[in-house]
Amino acid sequence: MRHPGGPGPLTGYLWMTMRLTHVRAAGAVAAALLSTTLANAQCPGDLDASGAVDGADLGVLLGAWGCSGACPGDLSNDGFVDGTDLGLMLAAWGTCPPSSPAAEVPLAAVSLAAWPWASWVDTFNSNGSVGIAIDPAQFPDAAGRAALLWVVEDRSPAEWAANAALSDARPAGPQSITCPSGSIQGNVLSLNVSGLVAGNGDAPARGYDLVVDLDQDGTLSPGDLIDGRDGGAGFWWTKDIAALGPYTTAQIASYDVNDADIIDSMELERIYYPTNAPGLRPIVAISHGNGHNYTWYDYLGNHLASWGFVVMSHQNDTVPGIASATVTTVEHTESFIDQHATMGGGVLAGKVDVDRIAWIGHSRGGESVTYGYDRLFDGTFTSPSYGLADIRCVIAIAPTDFLGTASANPHAVPYMLLYGAADGDVCGCPDSDIADSFNLYERAVGLRHSTYVHGADHNDFNCCGINDFAGPTGTAIGSTAAQSVAKASILAMIRRSMFDDRAMEEFLWRQNESLRAIGQSSTITVVREFKPSPSTASPIDDFQANTATTVSTSGGAVNATGVTNLIEALANDANTTFTWVTTDPWNGSVRNRTTDSSRAGVFDWTAAGSITWSVPASLADFSKPRALSFRAAQGTRHPNTTAALGDLDLTVTLTDTNGLERSIRIGTLGGGIEEPYQRSGFGTGAVGWQAEFETVRILLGDLNSGGGAFDLSSIATVTFRVGGADGSAQGRLLIDDLLLEN
């Protein structure tokens, strides 16, 4: 019986799928059918996959002439090898047309509750699952088709060019799937992750490439879909970065460096190191705060050592002040480098990478590591043992800002700020710049990240400091929970900075609702900021130039409709209270001194409105950058903020030069702009504390979801739509750093 219908464009695929199914089902291999596994799916008559339809193929066809059922040469897929097939072969006679390579497409994804229905991220926790989003609209050739889904150990482009054979990393091998039809909505598949190994030596994440093997030939071949061939992995399968890493650790509990450059009473160090890690290990130095102790950071020392770092925590001369503390920071670093080979009987000899150093400082120590970098930058401190380039990142935990703009300045070093919203000491209070940690963060001009933890206080980030919690009753998360956040975010930052670990980068910018360490409780609220190095981002508007509200940094027009009180200026709370008054539009933005320069925009609304940025032609191609990002914070104690507490939502719309739009509600990506921590003080009435800037990073590839004629390569405007049907009914937002990120 002949099948109804004629041959369609998928004949070759269907034919081969049937053959493979047959072989597997029968459990036998027929020599006559073996060659069919070579068939070129892009050139159906090319039965031997030689790149041409020629006599050899004709021989195969004639050899099967009259065959019925599963037969080689049944090009019409009607169950018979006959004149119809011969006609198709002759029509295709000659060299096959050039075939396109397998397409590099995003596959690994998380599903979203609203359009674009999926976000093609790369990092996944190994206690969860991996979504596979094959958008039927973008890849119609795959829609509805059976395929094999392969998970292959991450290969470089060169490795893929040299070896296209697929080898599945899972014990059970590739997974049969049916690519979804219709819409991606509700059709994100789940990767079978059974047996998938997470982590790779020091690296918490192991990279895998994903292949949708549409012709099911076990080879990456034209027509297949791949995620991860063109650089980076298709996805990263990640261990718990809040948990101990792969190495066992040991400790030199107290070592006296006896250095003439360090005052006698400040010469002790505690050293944590991995005992079984191969090769040279980077250095992490920890500088404690005032009244703190170098022995108070075992949680962090052991954690980082277990992930392959040699950690040195030293006595820090904080009581006289920051300059004194900075001397101990820079000199202990030098002493450690100079003496490590003999410490502990030589256990570190030949095992320390003195060219990779991270500095971590807490409170006054956080300022001392920042000032230490500034001194290296300015040349007021030099060392024969290390230099500016060896400091790969600086991490400040609730630092003070005694020294101000010129000296408490991270310059372009990758910089991280870790801060607890209930800090009762370096409180972020409006009456003193010294207590405003974010001043230092705003001065950082390189890659930078902040982790802002609700319910954590200053001394939650060490073992033994006084309970300084200053927040709403019942919101304290305690030191164990705070330290789980600290361990994860610090590890992610150091690995991103030292090793360009892109798997870890997602822990620095994805909304906490979307990605957090496995060991971090889901009930902890964490607000994240991330800004890449200027070399990898182009500002559409960062408010630093073209200071009129009608012109963006990039020179395009800015048009505001329906919103009120739009201004841009230095983002500096100008009085000493957090009480909302119209004369202090930057209320809560304790992020600048008057000598600083970080500007931002702010506006509010109680009805539908929008702000539209015209995109200059030089930036109009959004198809190349990876993301469109911005940061925003709710206005502290503003009536619109307090009238309806919650994460604040809005819609971002891109319009191409043909007038076609794509819009995404930022809440879809994980909660929107965080509801302010409900801390009181420095004013009366409504509560709320310092501005909690949060980065929203929209992956531009997500906006292709659903296909269509929308043209990412020619974007005319970016619009923030607020109120009405586009998000929160009312609100006040501080906004900044509208960037295209590569």
Place this chain on the structure above:
Amino acid sequence: MTTFLAALALATVPPSIPAPAPERPAAAPPTQAPSDLAPIPATPAAPIAIVAVQPFTIAQPYTHRFRKDGSEFATGHLIVLRAEAGLVQPRQVAEPVLCVGSQTAERLWSDPAKGLIVAIVPTWTERTADGTERPGDPAVDLVYFATPELPERVDATWIAAERARAEAALAGGTLRKAASREVVRHARLDAASQDALITRAAELLPDPSIR
């Protein structure tokens, strides 16, 4: 080659991001938990009492880091003070600078619960009313907590201004000089080094458990 059944592959739930929680109406502000970190009292302030004083010498002089214009010293006093917690508590923001006469003190240890501070006061000179000079004595001269600042940033001019404020407050009755009637005067300590001095200073503490 082994394959899974498609049905099995779809049996697990793909990762997803939850929809945002709805906003909620404003409610009464939550109760704020009190911090254990005592607020800083107004300055100038005085200790409650001078508990102990011990003159010392050290064989290896070292630089007094608790003032911008500090110089090397080889003699001075160890002192133990009792003060209210807000003055004793170490903190990251500026602390009231501990001064004795025209000298700043180096805070060594503190115990807010017991209200104790142990400090080093390098030798300084006091000018008397008749214009002559005498060595300063912590058991006699004014001990006070000055304006919060980093000690490494203060100099003689700053100290003089703070001292004048303290003396004015004393004269005006808003500052009460620390009690020193029961001060324990120890015999001179001759230490070899800063480390040795600090170690011996611990012996001044009335309760060893706070060391």
